[in-house]
Structures are given as C-alpha cells and as structure tokens.
C-alpha cells in the first residue's frame with residue numbers, strides 16, 4: 001500500500017510533472033520565445049536521441065545486433081548519452097541483467113512487481129547493475145568507455161543544442 005502511494009507520488013512529480021510543465025511553457029511562451037524553429041528542434045532531437053537509445057544503447061551495445069565503423073558508433077553513443085538515461089555502460093549492464101533474469105528474481109524492472117515498478121518505479125529503487133559482471137566486454141572497448149566517462153559532457157552538449165538560438169525579440173508575433 002505504502003509503495004503504491006509512494007509510486008504514484010513519484011510518477012506525478014518526476015515523470016508527468018515535467019511533461020505537463022513543458023506543454024504549459026510551450027503554450028504560454030508560444031510566438032514569444034518558442035516558435036516553429038524550437039518545435040522542429042524539439043521533435044528532431046527527440047527522434048535522434050530516441051534512436052541513440054534504441055539503436056545505439058540497446059541494439060548496438062547491449063545486443064550486438066550489428067557492427068559498425070567507429071564514426072557511426074560514436075554518433076550513436078553521443079546521441080544515446082544526450083537522452084540522459086545514464087552512462088552507456090550502466091544502461092547496457094542494467095539491460096543485460098534484465099535479460100539474464102527476465103521476469104524473475106533479480107530482474108531490475110520485472111513486471112511481476114507491478115506495472116508501475118516495471119516502467120518507472122525501478123529507476124528509483126533498483127540498485128545499479130554490476131558493470132564488471134554484466135558489461136565487462138563493453139568496459140574493454142576504448143570508444144565505449146570514452147563516451148561512458150564523458151557522459152555529462154554529452155548531456156551538456158545536448159542541452160545547449162536544445163536551447164537553439166537566443167530568442168529574437170524582434171520576431172513578429174502572429
């Protein structure tokens with residue numbers, strides 16, 4: 001009972017709150033500070049960082065579904081970092097642990113502990129997966145460990161790009 005109450009509070013504050021706040025800010029600042037440029041940037045970066053996670057972090061790092069040149073790997077690692085879901089090796093270690101114990105004891109986001117836990121709650125309660133145990137192969141890759149170490153830098157770069165250009169005060173308001 002306590003967990004459900006806590007879970008819903010966390011969901012509201014940390015997951016739904018920022019979403020609603022962003023929508024509200026876009027609504028109130030529309031045409032003054034937010035225009036089509038910002039909106040296009042928002043969707044383009046949403047797609048790109050999403051691909052950084054699903055293609056880069058997930059398929060490329062975790063499942064080794066494809067091999068690629070260092071340039072392509074670097075681009076996916078950079079985009080994945082910009083999604084702010086954590087360092088590349090931590091993310092992959094968590095996901096490898098999930099596959100190793102899918103839906104049983106030890107799965108960091110098992111649906112057996114409830115829908116909420118499986119999707120959001122685990123982020124706040126599960127201890128990070130052991131990198132040595134689940135992602136040693138990734139730690140030995142110089143390119144991956146470089147992006148893992150410089151994670152915060154890419155988060156910062158992502159934020160700067162999202163910021164777009166300074167708002168043009170003279171821009172006409174329609």
Ligand SMILES: [Zn+2]
Nearest residue numbers: 062063095099
């Ligand atoms: Zn997977």
